[in-house]
Amino acid sequence: MTAPARTHTTTAGIIRAEEPVLAHNYHPLPVVLAHGEGTWVEDVEGRRYLDMLAGYSALNFGHRHPALIEAAHRQLDRLTLTSRAFHHDRLAAFAASLAELTGLDTVLPMNTGAEAVESAVKVARKWAYDVKGVPEDRATIVVAADNFHGRTTTIVGFSTDPVARTGFGPFAPGFRVVPYNDLAAMEAAVDETTAAVLIEPIQGEAGVIIPDEGYLTGVRELTRRAGALFLADEIQSGLGRTGRTLAVEHERVLPDVLLLGKALGGGIVPVSAVVARREVLGVLHPGEHGSTFGGNPLAAAVGSAVVDLLATGEFQRRAAELGVVLRDGLTELVGRGVTGFRARGLWAGVDVDPALGTGREIGERLLAEGVLVKDTHGSTIRLAPPLTITADELRWALAALERVLT
Structure with a gap:
């Protein structure tokens, strides 16, 4: 019988506690989230991250709308x-x-x-x-x-x-x-x-x-x-x-x-x-x-x-308007670490030069910059922020992506 898990409070301790009791059907990034508000989340040690995945679009309206x-x-x-x-x-x-x-x-x-x-x-x-x-x-x-x-x-x-x-x-x-x-x-x-x-x-x-x-x-x-x-x-x-x-x-x-x-x-x-x-x-x-x-x-x-x-149509309008900011920012990165991208509204698949790392590795570097994304096949990452994101937050995330690529 599996012994009850002890209470852990650190990122490393919580991740270690999961290993023996959880099926390994996911390979999460090494972050343990504890709080969320709007477009931002906070881990168990108080670090804040801009959520650019939004639960694969389940959090279109942000955390705790x-x-x-x-x-x-x-x-x-x-x-x-x-x-x-x-x-x-x-x-x-x-x-x-x-x-x-x-x-x-x-x-x-x-x-x-x-x-x-x-x-x-x-x-x-x-x-x-x-x-x-x-x-x-x-x-x-x-x-x-x-x-x-x-x-x-x-x-x-x-x-x-x-x-x-x-x-x-x-x-x-x-x-x-x-x-x-x-x-x-x-x-x-x-x-x-x-x-x-x-x-x-x-x-x-x-x-x-x-x-x-x-x-x-x-x-x-x-x-x-x-x-x-x-x-x-x-x-x-x-x-x-x-x-x-x-x-x-x-x-x-x-x-x-x-x-x-x-x-x-x-x-x-x-x-x-x-x-x-x-x-x-x-x-x-x-x-x-x-x-x-x-x-x-x-x-x-x-x-x-x-x-x-x-x-009300508000969120559809926001996605369309901020989608222009997202596309413009990604366009500037093409040839500078980004080999191509596809975007519609606030949703993008970004192909990174494989010489710079896998999608997983890019996700880990962005994590260190305070941005949460998820990789998909090869060196592609997905961007799908909450529709409540601001233009300034979006540009901040794109600047972080530029830093990890260049």
């Missing part, structure tokens, strides 16, 4: 969980406001992003059998290479990342992988068995990969012609991150199904949702799908407060 904390506190004093065996007084308002925000009709509330994706896969298959008339057990879903939709066995089964996939088979059939940003390849993969096309409008984990203008419009037209559903995974790209409420809005595209998560919980509770046309989610009947915590009162209260913040 007052409106979200107030909504959570208010609901904690009333009711936190009923399960879906009973109705509660917060769910209808949350679903209605989220449907209105996205321009769709119906909401299936879940908890994590992976749950939302799994739910959408089930719904797409059920729709294919009940509505499109695909023979039972023959439905296919077309996905893109270099995708990241979650960590369940179904999802990693259609990943092309060997680290995510290797050692976890056998995998579920029914998925066809095509190159991202390649409409011709997608069209060749779509046939009468195709239930849906599932893509990220911008691929986050792959390094903030932005498709060519017209790609999303092409996917929408292709799925409409083929009588298939368009499933857009906006779990990272949605809810203000790119300067619009949804990344698909940059091409004025409305998919049949939206997958939302991360920022929907305000960085307080896990909240995700499948939002779709009524006739799509209408294929589900009682008992066919569910979640004990999905749509719980606390989640609905916080989710409603998140939608209220987005309904």
Whole structure:
């Protein structure tokens, strides 16, 4: 039996205490955070850091946004969980406001992003059998290479990342992988068995990969012609991150199904949702799908407060305006340690000259400068600060990046 962990107060002591009792499924930077406010966090020894990751976009509104904390506190004093065996007084308002925000009709509330994706896969298959008339057990879903939709066995089964996939088979059939940003390849993969096309409008984990203008419009037209559903995974790209409420809005595209998560919980509770046309989610009947915590009162209260913040348009405008500052700053670093970058709104994938270090090493150097980022493949780092960041804070972070590169 594992002995109880002793209480530790230093960074090194806390990290050592984790080693024997935590699964090693993450490799965090060597910092132990204890407090957060807005765009800043503080470690257990009192050092402050500018958060340029924002929980992979789960903290779009910063740490402990007052409106979200107030909504959570208010609901904690009333009711936190009923399960879906009973109705509660917060769910209808949350679903209605989220449907209105996205321009769709119906909401299936879940908890994590992976749950939302799994739910959408089930719904797409059920729709294919009940509505499109695909023979039972023959439905296919077309996905893109270099995708990241979650960590369940179904999802990693259609990943092309060997680290995510290797050692976890056998995998579920029914998925066809095509190159991202390649409409011709997608069209060749779509046939009468195709239930849906599932893509990220911008691929986050792959390094903030932005498709060519017209790609999303092409996917929408292709799925409409083929009588298939368009499933857009906006779990990272949605809810203000790119300067619009949804990344698909940059091409004025409305998919049949939206997958939302991360920022929907305000960085307080896990909240995700499948939002779709009524006739799509209408294929589900009682008992066919569910979640004990999905749509719980606390989640609905916080989710409603998140939608209220987005309904003003303030955060979308901030992301668009400050995105110019981010792009301009990164442009100045190209050829000076940065070999290239991709940015939309307050979201960027930055490719660093491999001669200067891996993405992990750059992250460690930025940590010493008081800036938190996360690496992805090779020598690429991701920047996704809270949408509450100021222009001065953004320039300060870019100056730190310049120092560690030059």
